[in-house]
Amino acid sequence: MSRCYLAWAKDERIREKGADGGFVTATLVSALETGFIDAALVVEKKSVYEGIPVLTSNPEVVKECAGSLHAAPINLTKYVVEYAAEKRIGLPTKPCDARGIIEQAKRRQVNLDNIFMIGLNCGGTLHPLRMREMAADLYGLDPDSVVKEEIKEGKIFLESKEAGGKEKEAGIKIDELEQKGYGRRDACKSCVTKIPTSSDLACGNWGVPKGEEKKTFVEVLTAKGEAILKNAIDSGYVCIEEAPGEGIEMRKKIDAGMRKLAESWKERMDAVNALSRSERFDFYVNALKNCIHCGACKDVCPVCACEKDAKCLDMNDERDSYAISMYNVLRIFHLMDSCIHCGQCEDVCPVDIPLTLIQRRFSERMQRHLGYTPGMSVDEKPPLYETELRWSAESMVK
Amino acid sequence: MVKRLAEEKWEPKILAFCCNWCSYAGADAAGMERRQLPPAIRVIRVMCSGRIDPAFVLMGLLEGADAVLVTGCHIGDCHYVNANNKTRNRYEFLKEFVDELGLEPDRLWLRWISASEGALFADMVREVTEKIKKIGPSPLRRDWKK
Ligand SMILES: Cc1cc2nc3c(=O)[nH]c(=O)nc-3n(C[C@H](O)[C@H](O)[C@H](O)COP(=O)(O)OP(=O)(O)OC[C@H]3O[C@@H](n4cnc5c(N)ncnc54)[C@H](O)[C@@H]3O)c2cc1C
Ligand code: SF4
Ligand code: SF4
Ligand code: SF4
Ligand code: FES
Numbered sequence: 123m124s125r126c127y128l129a130w131a132k133d134e135r136i137r138e139k140g141a142d143g144g145f146v147t148a149t150l151v152s153a154l155e156t157g158f159i160d161a162a163l164v165v166e167k168k169s170v171y172e173g174i175p176v177l178t179s180n181p182e183v184v185k186e187c188a189g190s191l192h193a194a195p196i197n198l199t200k201y202v203v204e205y206a207a208e209k210r211i212g213l214p215t216k217p218c219d220a221r222g223i224i225e226q227a228k229r230r231q232v233n234l235d236n237i238f239m240i241g242l243n244c245g246g247t248l249h250p251l252r253m254r255e256m257a258a259d260l261y262g263l264d265p266d267s268v269v270k271e272e273i274k275e276g277k278i279f280l281e282s283k284e285a286g287g288k289e290k291e292a293g294i295k296i297d298e299l300e301q302k303g304y305g306r307r308d309a310c311k312s313c314v315t316k317i318p319t320s321s322d323l324a325c326g327n328w329g330v331p332k333g334e335e336k337k338t339f340v341e342v343l344t345a346k347g348e349a350i351l352k353n354a355i356d357s358g359y360v361c362i363e364e365a366p367g368e369g370i371e372m373r374k375k376i377d378a379g380m381r382k383l384a385e386s387w388k389e390r391m392d393a394v395n396a397l398s399r400s401e402r403f404d405f406y407v408n409a410l411k412n413c414i415h416c417g418a419c420k421d422v423c424p425v426c427a428c429e430k431d432a433k434c435l436d437m438n439d440e441r442d443s444y445a446i447s448m449y450n451v452l453r454i455f456h457l458m459d460s461c462i463h464c465g466q467c468e469d470v471c472p473v474d475i476p477l478t479l480i481q482r483r484f485s486e487r488m489q490r491h492l493g494y495t496p497g498m499s500v501d502e503k504p505p506l507y508e509t510e511l512r513w514s515a516e517s518m519v520k
Numbered sequence: 521m522v523k524r525l526a527e528e529k530w531e532p533k534i535l536a537f538c539c540n541w542c543s544y545a546g547a548d549a550a551g552m553e554r555r556q557l558p559p560a561i562r563v564i565r566v567m568c569s570g571r572i573d574p575a576f577v578l579m580g581l582l583e584g585a586d587a588v589l590v591t592g593c594h595i596g597d598c599h600y601v602n603a604n605n606k607t608r609n610r611y612e613f614l615k616e617f618v619d620e621l622g623l624e625p626d627r628l629w630l631r632w633i634s635a636s637e638g639a640l641f642a643d644m645v646r647e648v649t650e651k652i653k654k655i656g657p658s659p660l661r662r663d664w665k666k
Contacts, residue, residue, distance in 0.1 A: 403622025403659055437575055444582040445660050451578050455617055488616045506613060509605050 126365035128330060128337045129351075132358060137336055141190040142327045145338035145360055146240050149323075150212050151181045152359035153350055159238060163198055163206060163213035167191055170268050170280075171250035175201045177211075192271055192278075195247035195307055197466050199223050199424035203231045212238040212350065216247075217315035218464035221497020222424025224320050225460055225504075229427035234500055238350045241321025241343070243328055245273065245380060246310030249469065256304040257282075261292050278305075309465025309478045312388040316380045317373075320498050322347030329373030331366060339365060339373060394483055409480065410450045412473040415440065419467035419477060420453060425460045425496065454484050459505045460496045461485035532560040532652040534645070535585040537576065539569045539604075542593035542634050549638030557642055558649040560586075568592065570603025574610050577628070581618070584661040586652045587627045589644070590614075594632040604632070626651045627658060 130143030136151070137144040153159040164187040165173040173194025176183060198213055199222030215223065220239050227234045248256075254265035256278075263282045270281040277293040284290065299305040318324050322344045329339040340362070342348050354360045389395070394402055415438065420426055428434070434456070438449035461481045468477040489495060492505050492512050505512050538544035544565045550557060562585075566572055569592025580588045590611055598604040611630045618628045629648060633641050 399622045399624070400659065401622075402620075406621060433575060437579070442582070443662075445662070446582065448575075448579060448582065451582065452575055455574060455578060455613065458613055458617065484617065484620050487620060488613060491612070491616060506610070508609055509602060511605075511609050511612065 125342045126329070126370050127340045127342070127362040128334065128365050128369070129340045129360050129362040130337045132361055136185055136188060139185070139188040140336075140338070141188070142325075142330065143336050143338040144188055145340060146214050146242070146325055147184060147188040148359040149240060149350060149354040150184050150214075152354040152357045153212050153238070154179060154181045154184065156353060156357050158350065158353045159212045160209045161206060161211045163201060163211055165191055165194060165196065165198075165214070167194075170271050171253060171265075177201065177205050190242070190273075192246075192273055193248045193250045193253040195249060195310075195465070195469055197222055197422065197424045197464055199226060200422060202226070202237065203427075207232050210236040210238075212240060215239040215241050215318055215321050216244040217241070217318040217320075218244070218313070218424065218462055218497075220318045220321040221315065221462045222464070224497045224500055225425040225462070226427060227500045228502075228504060231427050235346075238346055239318070239321035239323070240350070241318030241324040243317050243324065243326030243377075244310075244313070245316065246306035246313065248278075248305065249307050252304055252307075256299065260294060260299065260302070260304060263290065263292070307465055307469070308391055309463055309468065312384050312391060312482070313463065314381050314384045315497075316377050316384075317341075319343060323351065326373075328376045329365060329369035331369050331372075339369060388482075392479065392483070394479065406480065407445050409475055410446050412475055413447060413450055414473060415447065415449055416472060418470040418472065422466040422470050423457070424464060424466060425457065425462060426453075454481065456506070457481060458485045458488035459492060459494060462497045530657055532586045532649055532657075533562065533584065534560045534587045534589065534648055534652065535580040536561055536563045536589040536591060536645075537569070537572045538563050538565055539571075539592040539598075540565055540567045541599045542597065543569075543591035543631070543641065545635035546591075546633040546637045546641040549636060550642045551638075553638045555638060555642040557645050560649045560652070561645050568598060568600045568603050569607040570598070570600060572607060572610075574614050577614055578617075581623070581627065581658065581660055584658065586658045586661070587629065587648055589629040589631065589648060591631050591633050591641075591644075594634055597634065623658065623660070624655050626655060 129145040131137040131148035136148050140147050150162045154162055161177050161179045162184050163177050164184050166176045166187050167173055171193050173191040175198055198219045203226050220241055226232045257263045257265040257268050257280055261280050267282040267284050268280050269283050272279045277295050279293040281291045296305055324341040325338050330337050394405055434449045434452035438447055463482050465478040471477055494505050538547055572590055577588050592604045592607055619625050631644050
């Protein structure tokens with residue numbers, strides 16, 4: 123199925139506004155105008171530090187939302203479940219959006235036949251607060267004056283309009299930023315799915331040859347992806363050409379490099395690795411005892427499908443005074459097979475519990491043990507729900 | 521006079537979930553055969569090991585059990601077709617969880633025991649009690665420090 127193209131929007135304005143060639147925007151616009159989809163879910167820029175999801179059937183709104191927001195670490199999964207489960211929709215999906223949607227489909231919260239996932243490669247997002255600190259500390263800019271951010275050739279560029287009307291642009295290497303403790307979110311630094319292979323299309327700038335800017339590299343991954351692409355071409359919204367072999371190779375190489383980097387971040391950031399068994403126990407108890415049971419981490423989690431009738435809520439009682447609350451124990455336990463390490467839970471936690479690390483440590487070892495990666499294929503059920511073990515049974519029983 | 525907890529001698533508390541048809545009957549058989557069982561054990565009877573939600577096991581540990589035993593009919597003998605296969609699947613998750621949390625792996629046990637295996641039941645309880653006496657109270661217990 124997999125075929126690779128370079129593609130771009132025919133409409134010059136979309137192409138100009140789009141992050142790479144406006145292909146994603148043009149495809150969504152054409153699907154809306156031809157009635158191929160009922161609605162599109164895109165991300166509207168409020169400022170450099172804020173992007174909000176909008177569900178719309180107005181092509182003009184979609185055009186307004188062209189471009190990539192790197193400091194808007196949202197996950198679109200729960201918006202699809204809550205507002206668009208009955209609709210035929212198209213949306214841009216970072217790898218973690220696509221994996222979340224697949225997990226919801228496994229739990230019968232959405233019907234994948236109605237969802238067209240235009241995947242975006244993802245090098246990672248920045249936490250808005252870190253981004254503001256970074257602008258002030260390292261770029262010497264007033265955070266509120268920053269009007270544009272861009273990631274190019276491994277550097278983050280910030281463009282600001284200072285009060286006097288003077289324009290400034292500065293770029294600093296991501297490696298350098300991250301050495302100093304700024305840069306991408308922890309979850310993204312250690313995220314190993316950079317190309318959204320569980321989407322219908324995978325789009326990005328990796329693999330676009332030098333000198334060919336304003337084109338999007340597109341990989342067709344499913345029949346649905348092919349259908350929405352064909353619709354966009356036939357209705358005259360996008361142009362495509364065969365991707366050059368060197369581009370395909372280049373993309374593969376960058377992806378492999380990024381994944382290797384992520385593995386090394388994982389090692390470097392995991393403070394628990396060096397601890398003994400009892401120290402590890404103390405770490406978990408101390409980290410989780412700050413929880414105020416606001417429930418935010420559960421609400422945003424793209425793989426949890428329990429809504430209000432959840433065991434972790436039902437079985438939790440503030441009066442228990444367990445060393446770790448039933449809520450936390452059950453959330454960690456239930457996600458061992460399904461956590462996709464997206465870091466949404468940590469982003470919203472009001473008491474800054476290092477949830478990404480905790481969820482990752484428990485789930486990664488389980489997923490390795492199971493030989494299972496969540497969010498990749500709707501045909502693989504969550505192993506915790508299975509009757510049979512995924513591996514040869516006899517060797518496992520004590 | 522009320523005795524303070526800290527003055528008492530620590531005795532392990534072991535929670536055993538037993539399925540009605542096999543392992544509970546096995547425990548019964550152990551009693552009928554007048555086998556000595558350490559007093560550490562507390563049995564909770566469930567209709568089938570498939571009814572043992574991992575949440576029960578985790579709550580048992582949080583409540584301060586020094587070890588939790590999950591027991592049921594042998595694979596193939598479950599009275600509800602194949603529910604103990606699910607038990608076996610969930611147990612793998614519990615094992616990884618307990619290990620990662622920093623509890624000793626010996627605080628969690630899975631054993632298949634039939635109605636006639638009273639001796640096996642008694643042996644298991646003795647074995648677990650001895651192991652737990654060696655590793656001491658669970659760090660999740662608030663009334664005992666190691
Ligand atoms: C956070 C982020 C990191 C990325 N990192 C890489 C990378 O490392 N390598 C690479 O090859 N490509 C990366 N991309 C993809 C790339 O920036 C372009 O989005 C892609 O090439 C498509 O270009 P386009 O012009 O066709 O898209 P456009 O026509 O500009 O459409 C982009 C769509 O993405 C939506 N969007 C913007 N921000 C977000 C967000 N934070 N979350 C979800 N949707 C959003 C917009 O609403 C719009 O609908 C990244 C994208 C994002 C959002
Ligand atoms: S977790 Fe991965 S896919 Fe999600 S935003 Fe971060 S890098 Fe992108
Ligand atoms: S537990 Fe946290 S990191 Fe894991 S999938 Fe849910 S929100 Fe993402
Ligand atoms: S977001 Fe943080 S404080 Fe709120 S329930 Fe989750 S872990 Fe607890
Ligand atoms: S009836 Fe005994 S394990 Fe199911």
